[in-house]
Amino acid sequence: MSGAALGLEIVVVFFLALFLLHRYGDFGKQQRMVLFGTLLAWYLCFLIVFILPLDVTTTIYKQCKKDHEQHAVSPPSVNQTTGNASLTPTESLRAACYKPWSYIPDGIMPVFWRVVYWTSQCLTWLLLPFMQSYARSGSFSIAGKMKTALIENAIYYGSYLLIFGSLLIYVAVHPQLRLSWYKLQTIGITAANTWGLFLLVLLLGYGLVEIPRSYWDASRHGHLLLKTYFKASKLMTEKADAEENLEDVMEEVRKVSEAVKYNHPLRTCIDTILRKCPPDYQEKVGRNMDDYEDFEDKQTFPSEKSLVKLHKQVIYAVQRHNRTRVQWQILLQQAFHLEDVAKNESSSTRQFVHSFPCSQPAGWFCRYMYTPTVEWYWECLLKRFFYRLLSLVLTIFSVAVVWSECTFFSTKPVLSLFAVFIQLAERDYNYVYIQVACFITIFFLCTCVYSTVFRIRVFNYYYLASHHQTDAYSLQFSGMLFCRLTPPLCLNFLGLIHMDAAISHQQKEQTAYTSIMGSMHVLSFVANGFYIYYPMLIVILCIATYFSLGTRCLNLLGFQQFMGDTEMTSDLMEEGKELIRREKRKRQRTEDGENRRREWKERYGNQREDQSARSRTKHDAKESDANDRQVKYSRAGGRAERDRVELLQDAEPLDFNADSLTDEVADPECGRHAGGRYLSMSSSRSRIFDDV
Numbered sequence: 001m002s003g004a005a006l007g008l009e010i011v012v013v014f015f016l017a018l019f020l021l022h023r024y025g026d027f028g029k030q031q032r033m034v035l036f037g038t039l040l041a042w043y044l045c046f047l048i049v050f051i052l053p054l055d056v057t058t059t060i061y062k063q064c065k066k067d068h069e070q071h072a073v074s075p076p077s078v079n080q081t082t083g084n085a086s087l088t089p090t091e092s093l094r095a096a097c098y099k100p101w102s103y104i105p106d107g108i109m110p111v112f113w114r115v116v117y118w119t120s121q122c123l124t125w126l127l128l129p130f131m132q133s134y135a136r137s138g139s140f141s142i143a144g145k146m147k148t149a150l151i152e153n154a155i156y157y158g159s160y161l162l163i164f165g166s167l168l169i170y171v172a173v174h175p176q177l178r179l180s181w182y183k184l185q186t187i188g189i190t191a192a193n194t195w196g197l198f199l200l201v202l203l204l205g206y207g208l209v210e211i212p213r214s215y216w217d218a219s220r221h222g223h224l225l226l227k228t229y230f231k232a233s234k235l236m237t238e239k240a241d242a243e244e245n246l247e248d249v250m251e252e253v254r255k256v257s258e259a260v261k262y263n264h265p266l267r268t269c270i271d272t273i274l275r276k277c278p279p280d281y282q283e284k285v286g287r288n289m290d291d292y293e294d295f296e297d298k299q300t301f302p303s304e305k306s307l308v309k310l311h312k313q314v315i316y317a318v319q320r321h322n323r324t325r326v327q328w329q330i331l332l333q334q335a336f337h338l339e340d341v342a343k344n345e346s347s348s349t350r351q352f353v354h355s356f357p358c359s360q361p362a363g364w365f366c367r368y369m370y371t372p373t374v375e376w377y378w379e380c381l382l383k384r385f386f387y388r389l390l391s392l393v394l395t396i397f398s399v400a401v402v403w404s405e406c407t408f409f410s411t412k413p414v415l416s417l418f419a420v421f422i423q424l425a426e427r428d429y430n431y432v433y434i435q436v437a438c439f440i441t442i443f444f445l446c447t448c449v450y451s452t453v454f455r456i457r458v459f460n461y462y463y464l465a466s467h468h469q470t471d472a473y474s475l476q477f478s479g480m481l482f483c484r485l486t487p488p489l490c491l492n493f494l495g496l497i498h499m500d501a502a503i504s505h506q507q508k509e510q511t512a513y514t515s516i517m518g519s520m521h522v523l524s525f526v527a528n529g530f531y532i533y534y535p536m537l538i539v540i541l542c543i544a545t546y547f548s549l550g551t552r553c554l555n556l557l558g559f560q561q562f563m564g565d566t567e568m569t570s571d572l573m574e575e576g577k578e579l580i581r582r583e584k585r586k587r588q589r590t591e592d593g594e595n596r597r598r599e600w601k602e603r604y605g606n607q608r609e610d611q612s613a614r615s616r617t618k619h620d621a622k623e624s625d626a627n628d629r630q631v632k633y634s635r636a637g638g639r640a641e642r643d644r645v646e647l648l649q650d651a652e653p654l655d656f657n658a659d660s661l662t663d664e665v666a667d668p669e670c671g672r673h674a675g676g677r678y679l680s681m682s683s684s685r686s687r688i689f690d691d692v
Helices: 004-024 032-070 075-082 089-096 108-136 142-152 154-173 181-218 221-259 267-275 279-287 304-344 364-369 372-407 417-427 431-453 472-496 512-517 524-546 549-556 567-634 639-648 652-666 676-691
Strands: none
Touching (some): 004 032, 032 108, 032 472, 032 512, 108 142, 108 304, 154 181, 181 221, 181 431, 221 304, 267 279, 304 372, 304 567, 372 472, 417 431, 417 472, 472 512, 524 549
C-alpha cells in the first residue's frame, strides 16, 4: 500500500475538481485558458486539504520510530545479565510501532509539496490576477490588454512586495542573521502566509458564527421566507438597475455602430464590441446598419481610447446583467419552495404538493423512494429537526475552534482540544481516526472561510452560480482566493494539533508540509508574535458577528439589511412578497397556456393531420391539371394556333403560379417556395425566346 493511497487521492481529487468546475463553469462558452487555470487552482487546493492528513499520519509513524530508536536496549548487555533471548531493536520497533495503511515512503512528500505549493503560489500571485484583468480589459490588442492587466494588479503586487520588502530589510539589518537563498525563500513564504493569515482570521471569525446560525435559521421556515422576501426586493432593485445600465450601454453601442461604417478603420473594434453584446441587441443593431456608407464627409468619429472604455463597460454590464438574472431565478425557486412548504404543513393528506410540478418525467428515485409522502415528512417535519441538530453540532465545533485558536501555543499543559484528541489517538496508533479527524477539521475551517467570501455583501460581485452560470471573472477569483488562503489555513491547523515546531517549540518530527514552509525562527517576531497572538482576534470577531454589529453599522450607513422588526425591513418584505406573488401568477399563466395548448393538440391533432392530407391531395391535383394544360398547349399544330395560344397564355402562367405559390404557403408542412415568382417569369421569357 506504499504510495497507493497518495495516487488514489490524486486521481479522485482531480475528478472532484473537474465535476465542480463543470457544475459552475461552462465548458462550451468560456475560454480554455480560464477553465484550465481555474481547474488547476482548485485541484491544487483540494490536494492540500485531502493529502495533509496522510502527511500527519506518516509523521506520527516516523516519530514513533525515532522515539523507539532512542530508547532501544543494547542486546549484548541484556542477554548477559538476564540469560534470556531478548528482542533486537528492529524486532522491538516492529512490535511497538504500527505502520499506517496510507504510509508514504521517504522522499515523496517533500517533492510533492514543493510542486503543489509553488505552483499554487505562482497561480495566485502572478497568473490568475493577470488573466482576470486580461479577460476584462477593454483593449483591442494583446499589448493593450497586458498593459491594463499590469496596472490593475499593481495593488496586489504592491501589497506582497511591501510585506516582503519589510521582512527583507529586517533580516538585512539584524546583526545575527545573514542573507541566503534559503532565508530569502523563507521570507517569501512568510510574507505570503502573513497576508493570507491576516485575511483568514477576518473571514474565519465571521464564518464560525454565521454558518451554525444559518442552519438554525433554515429550520425556521417562517423566518426564512420573510428573509427571502427581503432579498427579493433588494435583488429586484439591483436587477432593474443592471437592466437599465445595460440599456444605456447598448444605446451607446448603437450610436457608435451607426457612426462608424464598414469601411472605417475602427470598424473592427466595433465588431469586437458587438460580439460581446447579447444576441437580441446584436440583431437590433444589425437591422439598422447600411451595407456601405462613405465616411469622408465631416463627421465626428469616436477615438480608440473611448472605444476601449466602451468595450470594458459592455463586458461589465453584460456580466452584471447575467449575474442578477441568474440570482433572480434561483431566488424565485427558493421562494416558491418555501411557500409550498408553508402550505403543505397544514395538509391532512400528508402528501407534498408543488405549485409548479416539473414538466419532465421524474427519475426512479423520485418515483419509488422520494415519494410525495416521504417528501412531506422530510420537508415539513424531519428537516427542521435535522437542521437544528446540525446547527448544534456546528456550534460545538465552532466553540472548539475558538478555544483552540486562543490556547494552541500552550504545550504544557495541552489546552488545544484538537491537539488533545490527536495525541490520544496517537497513543493507540488509530491512524484512521486521525485522518478522519484531520480531514473534518480542515474541511470545516475551509467551509467557514470560503463561504464567508460569498456571504458578505462586499463580495457579492463575485458570485458562484450553479448550472453553468458562473462567469470567468468569478471562477478566476475563487481559484485565486483558494490558493492564497489554503496554505496558511493548513499551517494554522498544524499549529492547532501541535505539529508545527515553530509554534509549539517541541523537538518533534516535522511534517513534510511544515518543512517546505521553512523554519519561522528566521523571523522570530512573526513566529513568536503575529502567528500566536493575531488568531486571538477571532474571539472579538465572533462576538461582533453574534450581535450583528456589522449588519447594524451597514444599516445605519444606508445599506438596507435584514434586521427583523424595523420599518424599512417590513416595507421591503412586503414589496418582495408582492414581487414573488406577481412572478408566481405570471408563471402560472404560462403553465396554464402550455397545458391548454397540449390538450388542444392531443384533442385536435388527428383532425389537423387529416386536413393537411386533404390539402396535399388537392395541391397534387392542381399540379397535374396544370401539367395537362401545358401539354395541350404545346401540342398545338399550326402557327396561327400557336400564336393564339401564346396570346391567351400571357396572364395564365402568372396566375397559375401565383395560385400554386399561395397553396404552398398555406400548407403548414411545406416551407416557402423560394423563388416561385421568378420561376414563372423565367418560364414566360423562355417561351418568348422560343417564338423568336
